[in-house]
Amino acid sequence: MSNIALARSCRPDQFSKVVGQDIVIKALKHAISKESFHHAYLFTGGRGVGKTTIARLIAKAINCTNCLEGEPCNECKNCEEIDDGRFVDVLEVDAASNRGVDEIQSILDQIHFFPALGKRKVLIIDEVHMLSNHAFNVMLKTLEEPPEHIVFILATTDPKKIPATVISRCLRFSLNNIPEDKICEHVMDILKRKNVPFERGAISQISAAAEGSLRDALSISDQAIACGEGKITLDNVNSMLGYASTLSIDGLIDAIQQDNVDAALSISREMLNSGADAGSILEELAVRFHSLSLKQLSNISFDDSEMKYTSKNLATLSLTQCNFYYQIVTLGRRDMPLAPNPLVGLEMVLIRLFAFQLSEKTNDVLIKEGKKKSSKKHDKLITQINADQPVANKLPKKIDQLDQMTLLTWPTFVSNLGCEGLLRQFLYKTEYDSFSEDKNIIEIKLKVSLEILMDSALIKKAEVFLTDFLKKEISITVEKVESVSNSFExxxxxxxxxxxxxxxxxxxxxxxxxxxxxxxxxxxxxxxxxxxx
Ligand SMILES: [Zn+2]
Missing domain, CATH: 1.20.5 (Single alpha-helices involved in coiled-coils or other helix-helix interfaces)
Incomplete structure (x- = not known):
């Protein structure tokens, strides 16, 4: 397999290959085939749902010399040069790094000339909400009286930050988050084409973690391939994303149903040790209690591929009990960031599950008193080993102030953030370098050793998360190094x-x-x- 990231090497080169945006694509193809171009388009939607991809396809379809039924031919010189990003009449700008008036003015000056080779000058502005107010005003003048030969294509994840005067002059398309099953299908399709072996369950897990973003799904797949030496397995993906394995969750539910505290605590420690995230374990438990409740109320059948749990001992958990447990684990998950460490947080929630039960008659909460240890004997002889305390206990106490941040405290800091999925994976692999404070913007410098972690969208996601977590505006720069020496992972x-x-x-x-x-x-x-x- 080549080293080019899947997301980049598998970018759709025709409208018909765009995943999950059927209505928008149909409208665009129809308009383009009739050569009725609007002078300004605005695409809004989450990260990785296809905004930039569609913008480039429009630029190509407009300027293609053999455009057929709205689709670019991908063979003519114009198509080729646009694909390579060297076509003079198509300009692509990232507003995040070109925010100011002068930059926008100079770009507008360039597009005022008639197209040299193509039919129209196309200006694509990505993350357009990042433009300064001044820059928007400058652009507005051109948008108000647009020359015939110019097409604007604006893309943003945050339309609320765009002035209404600009929005009202654009033809707006909202792109949906891509449904999980569509992502799953598409990723499997790509992997088959690239001859990458995979387990179906692993791709389902990746698709769920991607939260509607196809690009995220492909980035996670890239990482999974890198971690799994060329193939994608469920175990690998679970440990990569910090998810508990299905088997362990089954065991945990069984232990709860059988009222076996010892087993529950030992399974949960095992899960944490194998890299599962405490928050994810609670999330998975909540999903199970939901499934168990549904199971008792209706006859909906659960698909095995969706990994929904159907218990052998359904009778032992009543509907009320399931609801009560659901409440305990969701509240426990909410409080997780406050726990001294993930192990303590998780165990306290489990203890609550065992310590309280609902009175079926009155719905009052009863405390199980003087509860004896479960008498259930283990089948296997387990040699007690006085191994050291878990990792979480060995790391220094929670660090949440940046001025105490050092190379050594960074791993504890990220382990306490409670973030998940790709973002968690990113932060766990980073090494702290330094931070500087300037005009209330804190710049954190990090080091990574994997090229795929240099993804700008991912870094932006980390910035948003940390800004929210630290209540300070955070900007992150990432440096690629041969190897890192002190990441949480x-x-x-x-x-x-x-x-x-x-x-x-x-x-x-x-x-x-x-x-x-x-x-x-x-x-x-x-x-x-x-x-x-
Ligand atoms: Zn063409």
């Missing part, structure tokens, strides 16, 4: 390796196990060890 990995080494040493001191090993001529495989704290 590395600390986690190192701790897990150390725990396994400690465990192996403990085994060696256990006479019974050593005898077993000798008798069967066996050896302990490090990777197979699961640490039960």
């Amino acid at each position: 590395m600390i986690e990995k190192a701790n897990s390796l150390r725990d396994k080494r400690v465990a192996k040493e403990a085994f060696k001191k256990n006479a019974g196990i050593m005898q077993l090993l000798a008798e069967f001529e066996a050896e302990i495989i490090n990777e197979s060890l699961i640490i039960k704290k």
Whole structure:
């Protein structure tokens, strides 16, 4: 497989290949085939739903010399040059880095000339809401009396920041978030074409994590391929995104149903140790309690591929109980950022699930008193190992002030942010460099070793998240380095390796196990060890 990111190498080159925007595409193709171009288009919608892709397709269809039924031919010289970004009559500007009046004025000066090769001059302005008010005013003059040969295509994720005077002069199209099943189908299609082996469940998980953004789905797939040595597996994707594996969640629900506190706590620690995110575990539990409630009320059948849980012991959890548990885990998830560390946060929620039960008659909350430990014996003999405390306990206390931020405290800081999906993956892989404060904007400098993490949309997402979290305007610059030395991910990995080494040493001191090993001529495989704290 080539090293070009999937999102870039698989960008649709025809309207018919754009995913999930059927109505908009139909309208555009119809207008273009009739050569009835509007002088200004505005595309709004979330990240990675196809705004820039559609803008470029319009630029191409307008200037293509063999345009057929609104589709660019992709073969003529104009199409080719537009694809390569070197066609003189199509200008693409990122408003985030060209915000000022002077920049916009100089761009407008360029497009006032008649097209040199194409039919019209097309000006694409991405993230147009970033323009300064002055720049908008300058642009407005051209929008009010547009020369025949100019087409504006504006794209934004935040239309509220665009002056109404500008919006009213544009033909506006709102692009939807792309439905999960469409993303899933499309990603699988691309992977098949690229001969990348994958597990279907993994792609479902990726599609859900992408939250309607096809570009995010493809970026996560890229990372999964990189982490999975060429193939995409569910286990890999789950641990990459910090999701709990389906099997462990099943076990957790079983433990709750069987009122087995020990099992629940040990499963949850195991899940955290294997890289699952505490918030995601609670989220998954909430989804399960929802499914269990639905199951009792209606006969909706659950599709296995959607990984909905159907319990063997349905009778033991009543509808009221499910609702009550749902409440506990969703509230627990809300409070997670306040917990001293993820393990404590998660365990307190689980303890609440066991400690409280609803009186079926009065709906009063009862506290289970003097609850005995579950008597259920474990089937397997588990050798108790006094491994060290979990990672979360070893990291220094929560750091939420930037002035205390150092290379060493950054991993704790990001582990406490409670972010998920691609953003979490990004922050977990970064190393802190420095920060500087200027005019109330704090610039954080980070280092990464993976090229795909340099994605500007991803960095922007991190900026928005941190701005919200720290209540200060944050700007992030990212530097690509050979390797990082202190990311959260590395600390986690190192701790897990150390725990396994400690465990192996403990085994060696256990006479019974050593005898077993000798008798069967066996050896302990490090990777197979699961640490039960
Ligand atoms: Zn063409």
